[in-house]
Amino acid sequence: MSDAILRLDDVHTDIGQYHILHGVSFDVPEGGVHVLLGRNGAGKTTTLRTIMGLWRARKGAIVFRHHDITALPTPDIARLGIAYVPENMGIFGGLTVEENMRLATGSGQFDKDRLDRVFALFPAMEKFWTKQAFALSGGQKQMLAISRAIIEKRAMILIDEPTKGLAPAIIRAMIAAFREIAADTTILLVEQNFLFARALGRGVTVIDDGRIVHDGDMAALAADEGLQTKLLSLSLDAQH
Amino acid sequence: MTEISSHLNRFGGVYLLPVAIAALAFALIGVPSTWVTLTVAGLAMGMMIFLMASGLSLIFGLMDVLNFGHSAFVSFGAFIAASTLAALAGWVAGDSAILNIAALLLAVAAATAFGAAAGWFFERVIVKPVYKDHLRQILITIGALIVAEQLLLAIWGGAPVAVPRPKVLEGSLIIGDVAIEIYRIFAFLLGLAVYVAMHFALNRTRIGLLIRAGVENREMVEALGFRIDRLFIGVFMAGSALAAMGGAMWAGYQGLITPALGGELMILVFIVVIIGGLGSIEGSLLGAILVGLLANYVAFLFPKLSLASNMLLMMIILLWRPFGLKPAIKG
16 A cells, blocks of 8 residues: 555564564555454554554564654654554553643643644543543543643554443544544554444454454445454454 | 541641651650750751652652662762861861851762762663663662772771761750751751752653653653653662762761761661652652651650661551552552
């Protein structure tokens, strides 16, 4: 794919003595939401962490906008314009909402337009601006983690299971927010929740046991019940 | 129990502990002038221990490094200050208060500068190769401590070294029938000034924000684009410099120092870091004041218990709060 913003080519990652990713290859096209689906333990989080340099690929290549980032330190990868929202959200509980977001700005100063946009997407952030983050609810913490990723313009955002443990009403709000965020950036979204993934994804890659088992358009997967059944029975948590 | 706890939190929470201990000591001692003298001595001792402990706590919290060599910085700080004061004997013993204070400040500055430089070397050469490996950290930092103690012996010898105290800080301030050693007031004020400066730096600057974030989640700080290894060097240097500053102040407080000084103080320093909570400057201050006050009150009231008092304090606090009084929040 010539318009790929991110390309993984035969990536192998070990964690300790365990071989987790077995030659993962896929492209993420520029713009919109690309979903990485898979069951627990399939290798989704490992894939994101390997892209961010938090775990090192033993073999293979990761190319972001023509830069080989396979061996780059994590801060350098982040400075290329990749934001990361981990599964545990990675917020700093002892810092206020403002301090959490200020850390994510390169200069330490907020761009007023972007801040207004964040407040429009997640009004709770403005309401709890001076509150310590540990006191926020689970949904508000997730909103803070995402706000932090979009407070500056990023080329790409890696988001790991943002709906985990969230109430349906908050998930619906997240879908609307993600659609707006994806208008000017690329999101690689790791999910188990197929309905959430289907509502957002343009492309989809399915991973199982550290291997890519499907790669294509979300619309095609959504329309093909047979393929869904095959993949869902293989790896997805379809009841969500 | 939860209700009592929320009421206590409303009135200051764990910060009430030193007040409660001081009030109990007041009732037991019965003589106000003695109580004031012991309280000021405890606060001064606490502030000096705070200087030594705060850096170690930040190093623990941010870098996850168990530095058993921290006491070497305390000892070197003490001896460098003693040598500087000896070299400035004319200023120290003269009648000019300005020169007296200048001599002490120069001695403290020399110790602090040495601590920072030695901290840089220690982090780069000794600690960096063993990040993420606690067992090796313990072994190599204890090894470095042994080498440092031998260096102290080689340079200053094994005999106790007298530390000249600036004339203006000699003697006591007499208010009614209360006598307060002037040096203790100075030590308390210096410690307080360092705490205020650290509090400002951690809460009002971008570097401070990064350190506080790094104590909570190093990986996420890196994922936001910051080089945590550069923070590590800075924090290690600052922690070592503070330890040396604490050693310098302690040298003037004791008047006579030996190469074993750092090792002897490390037990108190570790108690402070543990009861205060890892990675927390407020916790270190609170723990240090508790340790200082308790050491002085118990030594006066129950001399036979004085050696065990801080161990007992640590046991009680850990049974009550296993992560310390004010640990840094994680996540």
